[in-house]
Amino acid sequence: MTNDVQVRHELDLDSLSPGIHKFYMDIIANGIAQDIHVPIMVLKGSKPGPVLGVTAAVHGNELNGLKIIQKLFKEVDGMDIAGTLVGVPVVNVPALLNHERYFSDNEDINRIMPGREDGNQSQVYAYRIVNRIIANMEFLLDLHTASFGRVNSYYIRANMRSKMSKKLAQLQNADIILNNEGGDGTLRAAATDLGIHAITLEVGDPNKFQKGMIRSGLEGIFNVMSFLKMIDDEITVPKEEVVTCQKSYWIYADRGGVLEVYPDVTDMVKQGEEIAVIRNVFGEKIKSYVAPEDGIVIGKSTHPIGQTGSRILHLGII
Numbered sequence: 001m002t003n004d005v006q007v008r009h010e011l012d013l014d015s016l017s018p019g020i021h022k023f024y025m026d027i028i029a030n031g032i033a034q035d036i037h038v039p040i041m042v043l044k045g046s047k048p049g050p051v052l053g054v055t056a057a058v059h060g061n062e063l064n065g066l067k068i069i070q071k072l073f074k075e076v077d078g079m080d081i082a083g084t085l086v087g088v089p090v091v092n093v094p095a096l097l098n099h100e101r102y103f104s105d106n107e108d109i110n111r112i113m114p115g116r117e118d119g120n121q122s123q124v125y126a127y128r129i130v131n132r133i134i135a136n137m138e139f140l141l142d143l144h145t146a147s148f149g150r151v152n153s154y155y156i157r158a159n160m161r162s163k164m165s166k167k168l169a170q171l172q173n174a175d176i177i178l179n180n181e182g183g184d185g186t187l188r189a190a191a192t193d194l195g196i197h198a199i200t201l202e203v204g205d206p207n208k209f210q211k212g213m214i215r216s217g218l219e220g221i222f223n224v225m226s227f228l229k230m231i232d233d234e235i236t237v238p239k240e241e242v243v244t245c246q247k248s249y250w251i252y253a254d255r256g257g258v259l260e261v262y263p264d265v266t267d268m269v270k271q272g273e274e275i276a277v278i279r280n281v282f283g284e285k286i287k288s289y290v291a292p293e294d295g296i297v298i299g300k301s302t303h304p305i306g307q308t309g310s311r312i313l314h315l316g317i318i
């Protein structure tokens with residue numbers, strides 16, 4: 001087996017023939033003038049239709065999306081679709097190679113989108129990703145996971161005031177949909193500013209492949225393709241009602257110590273219910289935390305060592 005993958009300098013979807021294309025795009029070069037390549041997969045249909053983009057690993061340690069896109073293109077291989085499917089299995093290549101969340105200059109590129117044409121390392125990278133790749137899309141599903149030391153439910157961030165974003169979110173069959181307007185330097189916000197209908201999928205935990213999460217993420221993408229009439233298939237409806245949260249916030253520890261968080265993700269908690277304790281290093285309880293109001297656990301910290309200011313629990317308010 002060889003890895004003779006073609007390198008392209010631009011994503012010119014019109015020039016591609018119907019069928020699957022897999023190639024690299026040169027985006028920036030490293031300090032010895034070698035190009036850093038972003039991998040791209042395209043399924044071009046023979047019939048006209050929308051351009052749906054699916055991106056993963058904007059944070060380099062969030063890997064479920066990479067597997068989801070690989071599986072997606074395996075499953076659609078040989079299909080003729082209406083429109084074009086674009087997969088970017090790794091957006092943040094330097095971060096992924098370092099097994100890190102952040103870009104090589106330690107910047108979170110999902111806080112600085114759409115970057116700057118004449119900016120610093122991460123800004124230029126972000127700018128070129130947005131303008132050379134993302135700008136070609138009409139719909140975008142951006143796949144993320146929880147951060148290191150935390151676990152997430154399968155939840156969607158979407159601007160629920162936008163009819164189309166709301167629909168895209170509902171098609172994911174996630175545990176929770178969180179209304180979030182964006183405008184915060186994320187890829188979703190930058191895409192929205194370009195007129196692209198975009199949502200963020202938070203699919204499980206970092207640094208690993210999770211079979212169940214990968215299956216769920218894949219189902220949501222096929223649902224979107226069915227809804228957009230790119231494929232002629234039925235939409236899979238969820239077994240359970242999706243919980244929609246109007247807002248959410250993290251609860252932080254105001255004491256340092258050994259942290260134990262009680263509820264699991266997707267658990268409902270009642271106001272006043274004990275959700276976490278902090279013990280000193282001798283095992284004595286020094287602080288108890290209760291839910292400030294009723295809600296659902298979107299994510300939680302799993303790392304037991306919590307300095308003052310550590311995250312405890314991500315509470316969604318229904």
Ligand SMILES: [Zn+2]
Binds near residue numbers: 144
């Ligand atoms: Zn992320």
